[in-house]
Amino acid sequence: MGLLLALTFALSAVETAVSAGLPAGVRIGLANIVVMLALLSMGKKEALTIVVAKSVFILITKGATAFVLSLCGGVSSFIAVLLLIQSEKNSLILISVVGALVHNIAQLAAASLILKNINTLFYAPVLIIAGVIAGSATGTVIKITLPAVTKAVNDNK
Amino acid sequence: MKFINLRDGIIVAAIFLSALAFVFVGNFFSGQTAEISVGGEVARIVPLDKDDSFFVGDVSFEVKDGEIFVTDSPCRDKICVKSGGIKNVGETIICLPERVSVRIIGKSDSDSADIIVG
Numbered sequence: 001m002g003l004l005l006a007l008t009f010a011l012s013a014v015e016t017a018v019s020a021g022l023p024a025g026v027r028i029g030l031a032n033i034v035v036m037l038a039l040l041s042m043g044k045k046e047a048l049t050i051v052v053a054k055s056v057f058i059l060i061t062k063g064a065t066a067f068v069l070s071l072c073g074g075v076s077s078f079i080a081v082l083l084l085i086q087s088e089k090n091s092l093i094l095i096s097v098v099g100a101l102v103h104n105i106a107q108l109a110a111a112s113l114i115l116k117n118i119n120t121l122f123y124a125p126v127l128i129i130a131g132v133i134a135g136s137a138t139g140t141v142i143k144i145t146l147p148a149v150t151k152a153v154n155d156n157k
Numbered sequence: 158m159k160f161i162n163l164r165d166g167i168i169v170a171a172i173f174l175s176a177l178a179f180v181f182v183g184n185f186f187s188g189q190t191a192e193i194s195v196g197g198e199v200a201r202i203v204p205l206d207k208d209d210s211f212f213v214g215d216v217s218f219e220v221k222d223g224e225i226f227v228t229d230s231p232c233r234d235k236i237c238v239k240s241g242g243i244k245n246v247g248e249t250i251i252c253l254p255e256r257v258s259v260r261i262i263g264k265s266d267s268d269s270a271d272i273i274v275g
């Protein structure tokens with residue numbers, strides 16, 4: 001758990017650095033990988049802890065507005081993923097993509113509220129495109145790493 | 158759980174394609190507007206969906222195909238003329254000697270976001 005937390009912070013820092021070169025608001029969701037891994041290998045309490053920890057980290061490193069956005073996105077995404085996981089019919093890729101999309105859209109909505117500017121919502125299509133790509137990528141990473149993570153978690157029980 | 162299945166593959170592809178479609182169609186119907194200011198005050202607001210040509214002071218403009226150009230100006234260097242056309246929100250053309258500036262603003266009355274967070 002501690003390892004995953006450290007990983008979350010590291011990935012969050014990397015994502016902040018990388019997003020400096022990308023259009024505003026495009027989330028690559030690197031930290032989301034850790035959240036999903038935690039959810040699938042440990043459980044929802046642990047995963048939620050990571051979501052909150054990530055947001056607090058962002059509060060410390062980037063400030064209050066970013067914190068609110070991160071929390072909105074993270075919690076919304078968490079709930080969506082939690083709901084999707086209930087059904088066996090949902091594949092990992094759907095869950096990852098929806099998770100990424102919900103995260104982005106929730107942040108966009110929060111940003112619109114904060115800025116009191118409805119025009120911000122026009123950004124949605126771009127975010128959806130980015131979200132699908134990011135979701136697919138994170139889904140792939142999860143597929144590859146989950147077996148190892150689950151094994152590590154179980155070995156340590 | 159499975160990594161991917163047919164139903165979800167189709168769902169994801171559909172989401173992706175419709176967002177893509179939105180972006181293309183949106184650019185077509187943008188109907189953006191240009192705001193021409195002289196000496197810091199807004200002099201004229203010009204819709205870019207109609208071809209047009211007109212003067213603001215001594216500077217002549219032309220709107221064509223959703224873009225606005227400066228076609229002539231009495232200034233010495235004519236940088237404004239050489240700037241070519243602008244059409245995307247936020248782009249600007251400036252003529253310093255004439256104190257004229259042109260800026261593309263979004264569809265509605267309010268300006269686009271003033272700050273970007275996250």
